[in-house]
Amino acid sequence: MSDLIPQRYEEWRHCITHTCGIPLTERYIRERIKALNDSRDHMTAGFVQLYGEGHRRQTLAWFERALEELN
Numbered sequence: 001m002s003d004l005i006p007q008r009y010e011e012w013r014h015c016i017t018h019t020c021g022i023p024l025t026e027r028y029i030r031e032r033i034k035a036l037n038d039s040r041d042h043m044t045a046g047f048v049q050l051y052g053e054g055h056r057r058q059t060l061a062w063f064e065r066a067l068e069e070l071n
Contacts, residue, residue: 005051012062029067036060 006012016022035041036056039048048056 005055009062009065012059013066024066024070026067026070029063029070033060033063033067036063 006015013024017024022028035044036047036059038044044056047059051059
């Protein structure tokens with residue numbers, strides 16, 4: 001399963017924008033950052049259960065980098 005989980009920012013970005021077809025808009029990025037910072041969010045809790053706390057932190061950092069790239 002680890003082959004399917006992005007390990008680098010470029011892989012993650014490609015997965016989000018090309019494979020999933022989700023544009024990384026400022027609004028979307030900010031929503032995801034907010035959710036990933038909220039341990040009470042049910043999607044975040046499920047994400048951590050599936051992928052672990054370390055991957056949540058990494059994904060949060062990737063969203064923060066994507067936001068910086070927009071600015």
